[in-house]
Amino acid sequence: MAKPHVREFLEHFVKPLVAGGELHVGRPIPADQLLAWEAQLAEASVETEAVDDARMAVLSTIVYRPPPLLFEADDLALCAGLHNALFLVHPRADVWTVTDKQRRRIVDTALSMVSQPLTQNRSRVLGRHALLHNLFELTRNDVTVSWWTGKAVFQGQSPPTRLTAWKGVRRVREDTSVVDFDELLAVPDTAPVVATLVRRSPLTQLLTSHPAAPPLHWEDATFLLRDAELARAIAYTLVPEGPPARITSGPARLAAAFEQMLERTPDEADVRAVAALLVHLGALFCFAELTLREVGAKSPLLSTVLAAEAAAQRPRGLATLFALPNALAQVDPRLAVPPGIEEVPALARRWSMHRGQTVELLGDAVVDAIVARLKRHLRAN
Numbered sequence: 001m002a003k004p005h006v007r008e009f010l011e012h013f014v015k016p017l018v019a020g021g022e023l024h025v026g027r028p029i030p031a032d033q034l035l036a037w038e039a040q041l042a043e044a045s046v047e048t049e050a051v052d053d054a055r056m057a058v059l060s061t062i063v064y065r066p067p068p069l070l071f072e073a074d075d076l077a078l079c080a081g082l083h084n085a086l087f088l089v090h091p092r093a094d095v096w097t098v099t100d101k102q103r104r105r106i107v108d109t110a111l112s113m114v115s116q117p118l119t120q121n122r123s124r125v126l127g128r129h130a131l132l133h134n135l136f137e138l139t140r141n142d143v144t145v146s147w148w149t150g151k152a153v154f155q156g157q158s159p160p161t162r163l164t165a166w167k168g169v170r171r172v173r174e175d176t177s178v179v180d181f182d183e184l185l186a187v188p189d190t191a192p193v194v195a196t197l198v199r200r201s202p203l204t205q206l207l208t209s210h211p212a213a214p215p216l217h218w219e220d221a222t223f224l225l226r227d228a229e230l231a232r233a234i235a236y237t238l239v240p241e242g243p244p245a246r247i248t249s250g251p252a253r254l255a256a257a258f259e260q261m262l263e264r265t266p267d268e269a270d271v272r273a274v275a276a277l278l279v280h281l282g283a284l285f286c287f288a289e290l291t292l293r294e295v296g297a298k299s300p301l302l303s304t305v306l307a308a309e310a311a312a313q314r315p316r317g318l319a320t321l322f323a324l325p326n327a328l329a330q331v332d333p334r335l336a337v338p339p340g341i342e343e344v345p346a347l348a349r350r351w352s353m354h355r356g357q358t359v360e361l362l363g364d365a366v367v368d369a370i371v372a373r374l375k376r377h378l379r380a381n
Contacts (some may be wrong), residue, residue: 006037006076010047014071014079018131019054023138028087028106029080034113037080038073055130062207062233067123074116074124075131078197081113082135085193089140089184107189114197120223129203135194136210140179147172182212206234209253216257222270225277235277239284244304247288248318251281255324256317262373271377275335279325283338286350295349298357306361319366322358327370329355332378 004026012024029037041048048071059066084106119125144151145159147170164172185194195214198205202221205213225231238250258274285301292300304310305318328336342348359367 003033003036005044006040007044007047009037009079009083010044010051010071013083014076014131015047015051015054017079017082017134018051018058020134023086025083025086025090028084028109029113031109031112034077034080037076041071041073041076055127058130058133059126062129062237063126063229067126069123069127069130075127077113077116078128078131078200081110081193082132082197084110084113085185085190085197086138088189089187103189107193110193111196114193114200116200118200118220122227125201125203125224128201129207132197132201132204133208135185135198135204136181136208136213138181138184140184142177142179144175144177145172146175181210186210186212203230203234206254207237209250215260216254218254218257218261218274219264219266219270222273225273231277235280235284239281239288244301247285247301248305248321249315251278251321252315252318254278254281254317255321256315258324259317259320259373262377266377268377268379271374272332272335275324275328275374278321279328279335280338282322282325282354283341283347283351286347286354289350290346295346296353299350299354302354302357302361306358308361319362320370322354323362323367323370326355326358326367327374330367330371331374335378 009029015021016023051071052069055069056066088103088106088110119128143159145164159174164174167173184190191214198214199217199220202216203224205216206221206224209216224234238254239247240250241247254274255278258278261271261274285299289299289301302322305314306322325336337351341351
């Protein structure tokens, strides 16, 4: 049987991964086939251009002028590794993969493929994010078809028309269940591959996530905060409109990663950069409340997410997110207030209200604990 050309992989897996649509997952891609595909990229200009156009469309919502992109061998390897991870949860994997040893070999090959060098090159960082921005949204639709004499389950496949015909006569019913990221790519076989993959795209980790996603290591991502355009895009993406839990989930996730960062030995400059971002997110929460009718009203957001009765349901990092400015005021006041906030009196009043309400709801002990951790990393100036 003839081996597939890289054009087929680009058209049926890579392009829908970027632009959305149905991904075709076939047999696992061995290392020698990936090498052959790398050599074939020059013959697939139409397909690679379509992928790059789709990536440019993704980036147009993040940066004003996306850099020129060229689909390269490292991009192909990342996609091949993800494909192999998805194969491991493919409904036919048990048929195609005979032994545990073969599954282990597929995992090792996928890990090797996604273990591309880390990069801080802006074009590569943006290109990788555009390639993987849908990673946490990947799902599989499983359809159960039942009729008068039996039923059948089609995992990730459309049922044949012969089974869905004559619905009224044969009493045909179709029930669809969605298999989410946590069941596809957070299981023991695939989790190491995904953890290695997303580390190669820190912008993806900052902009998108899932409760079952690998934890963020801030040391891999702080360089993004020194790019003003990217830092702005990150901040605005992290504070969407919606109910309080949705508004604070992304920032709380980054604050939880900051807590873990403080347990390691990061560069002081990195600690300052992350702290400044989290404080800025706090200012965005205040800005969203400038339309409150009562100027001195307490924050509805803080009253909801920091309420004592909701303490058991608080996501990790939420308390640190809101208590951090109060703690920084005792360690390095320059970081405790976003620059320029005093130039908008209404915003400054909201900021002051948030700081006082945070202490009321969380108590001094939470702030003092953060102060103690910050003092291990921030030198007094």
